[in-house]
Amino acid sequence: MPVLRRTRLHAFHAARGGRFVDFAGWEMPVQYKSILEEHRAVRTSVGLFDVSHMGEIVVRGPDAGRFLDHLVTNEIAKIAIGRVVYSPMCRExxxxxxxxLVSRRSEQDYLVCVNASNVERDYAWMRSRADDFDCAVDDQSDRWGLLAVQGPNAPALVQELADRPLDGVRYYHCAEAVVGGVPCLVSRTGYTGEPGYELFCPADETEALAVALEKAGAAHGLALCGLGARDSLRLEAGFSLYGHEISETISPIQAGLEWTVKFAKPAFVGREALLEQKTNGTARRVVFFKTGDRRIVRAGTPVLCAGSVVGEVLSGTLSPMLGEAMGSALIDTARLSDPLSVDLRGQPVALCTTKPPFVPLRKS
Structure with a gap:
């Protein structure tokens, strides 16, 4: 069996009762006491997540912005210093x-945060396309820790520990600050739909930052949260997860992420294929659904219409706030307006398609 990697907070999690799972080759806490309690804490107070398994790739140089514009679908080169942009990175x-997530830290310096399961592949992909640009691409994943502080009480908690006012850091912006005595890139982003920050810090200071947040967080109702709550929160917010709502076979157009594809900018990888999809449509589209039933509809479950298979569930779990199952599915475009259902142990369950988020969100 391969040896699982661990973040700098493994002992921190173990000491606090974290239950570990293998996630993308990392031994990560899936929960502490209850996924439902952790989820509700983020919606009502504040939660702390260790997401140090994510990757960080730095792109620097005179052509850094132009290179990233060529590489990803969203617009990067023209964003202001201190802005953060979400974007797919596509194949031809x-x-x-x-x-x-691309953060512009200075005129020629961008920090690219990538998914844990894709770090090596992303780095190789980026390097292989950098030859025509005057920039350096550097995988710095081992040098960074990353903590997410999410929930309505998150801004007050982080501000209490910060050495500068953070109220000027708007949604999808970032700034340098010292938090709990640890130098951080404070990014007003997250994966829950709630107000909060993602704190990039030196890897060897991750535990000091976590301890400071945990101690100060007691007065703010802080809960330690694992990957279980992270997944239910992102799905409740309607955010895509790589390998589920987007993948090598599901494009941004199919996934409902057309807003991230800037066709007006200069040529970028995948532009012609995506433009053809926008113009002529796609055979299948991603939809979100709820069921009115507490039974979870698992990923991979066939979606039925009049007895025929017309799609497949991509993600599924229980919404702790709604008390019913929710999920996403890839459906034949021609059947999107027809009645859809799944078979759960011989019983048909109707899928009610809906536009996310499933619950009101505050985000900023």
Whole structure:
């Protein structure tokens, strides 16, 4: 069996009762006490997530912005210093290599946050396309820790520990600050739909930052949260997960992420394929659904219409806030307006398609 990697907080999690699972080759806490309690804590107070398994790739140089504009579907080169942009990174056929967060730290310096399961592949992909650009691509994943502080009480908690006012850091912006005595890139982003920050810090200071947040967080109702709550929160918010709602075979157009594809900018990888999909449509589209039933509809479950298979469930779990099952599915476009259902142990369950988010969100 391969040896699982661990973040710098493994002992921190173990000491606090974290239950570990293998996630993308990392031994990560899936929960502490209850996924439902952790989920509700983020919606009502504040939660702390260790997401140090994510990758960080730095792109620097005179052509850094132009290179990233060529590589990803969203617009990068023209964004202001301190802005953060979400974008898919596509293949020539429009399939998604990965989805990224790109933070512009200075005129020629961008920090690219990538999914844990894709770090090596993303780095190789980026390097292989950098030859015509005057920039350096550097995988710095081992040098960074990353903590997510999410929930309505997150801004007050992080501000309490910060050495500068953070109220000027708007949604999808970032700034340098010292938090709990640890130098951080404070990014007003997250994967829950709630207010909060993602704190990039030196890897060897991750535990000091986590301890400071945990101690100060007691007065704010802080809960330690694992990957289980992270997944239910992102799905409740309607956010895509790589390998589920977007993948090498599900494009941004199919996934409902057309807003991330800037056709007006200069040529980028995948542009022609994505433009063809936008113009002529796609055979299948991603939809979100709820069921009115508490039984979870698992990924891979066939979606039925009049007895025929017309799609497949991509993600599924229980919404702790709604008390019913929710999920996403890839459906034949011609059947999107027809009645859809799944078979759960011989019983038909109707899928009610809906536009996410499933619950009201605050985000910023």
């Amino acid at each position: 056929d429009g399939g998604v290599v990965d989805d990224l």
